[in-house]
Amino acid sequence: MMGRALTSRAIQPAADTLSAARGFLLDWDGCCAVDNLLVPSAVRFLRANRQRSVIVSNNSSNTPGDFLRILSKAGIEMQAEQIVLAGVEALSRAAASGSRRTWLLSDPRMRFLARRLGVCLDAETPDLVVLLRDTRFSYLRLEKIINALGSGASLIVSNPDMTHPGRGGTIRPETGALLAAIQACIKIPESQLEIVGKPAAGLFLKGCAILDQDPASLVMIGDNPATDIAGAEALGMNALLVVPSPEQFFRGLVETFRIA
Known part of the structure; x- marks a missing residue:
């Protein structure tokens, strides 16, 4: 079906x-x-x-460990390899890219994971921008991103989702909505953009x-x-x-x- x-x-x-x-x-x-x-x-x-x-x-706001703890409390015992998350995969791509200066836009907890994976974080002069779900996204960050991309930086995006459901029928903005804001300002060549999820x-x-x-x-x-x-x-x-x-x-x- x-x-x-x-x-x-x-x-x-x-x-x-x-x-x-x-x-x-x-x-x-x-x-x-x-x-x-x-x-x-x-x-x-x-x-x-x-x-x-x-x-x-x-999901690009959580780690497999976060999900395993939620599942375990409900009596569901799974292994870390059974949790495949776009955010973690995006950080793994960044680590494997060889970039020396990566600007990560994300939930703060994902920065710790990025460092563990070997991602070199540098928001000042990035040659790679990694966009996860960033609830602190702002006009100033948008301006900085489009100028980094205009100067040749590559962009890895965790997922293209515009929203996801919240409790009580609410709507949560997602990473794809942030990407849409970026693409409204600058045309990103295919060679510079990878969407993981x-x-x-x-x-x-x-x-x-x-x-x-x-x-x-x-x-x-x-x-x-x-x-x-x-x-x-x-x-x-x-x-x-x-x-x-x-x-x-x-x-x-x-x-x-x-x-x-």
Whole structure:
């Protein structure tokens, strides 16, 4: 079943797809969790399927350790390699780039991880700008970024998401919204720009490798049609869209398809 919701007409195709699946890739924000609070029915699903599941998320504000602690408190014991995050992957790309001067725009906790990975942080004269979700983004930072890019600096962006869901139906601005502000000011040549997260193939393929399965053997579960669903389908992976809500969706998986 490719990118469809769990409606009455879709129940049998979904059941067939799920029964044949050898594992699951799951989004985090707006899917398994909202504002890092786990969805109760998703907890039931993950407890039963933790050994054949990988979290594949565009999140760039947290580390795998953060997620593991949240999961562990809910009785879900997973390994660090089962958490694939766009922010961490972006920092790994920066570390491997050989850049001597990297300006990182991010949550403060990600700076510590960047240093551990060997990223040389220098916001004054960067030859590489790494854009994660930065809640302190400002006019002055925007001005500095576009002038760094205009002087030849490269840009690595964790993900293209414009928003993600917050509690109570609120909307949280995401990294893609910050990228849109930058691109409104300056045209960035393709050779200078890399976007790491979904729908690009990298995170999906890393999840497949962790489970030692090909894409056609897995099911992607996510809430964003443009990233979770489109990215999975481009690789020939079955995909399920979390609607009408994460709680109702996972309850349907647990109760209707009896996979937990």
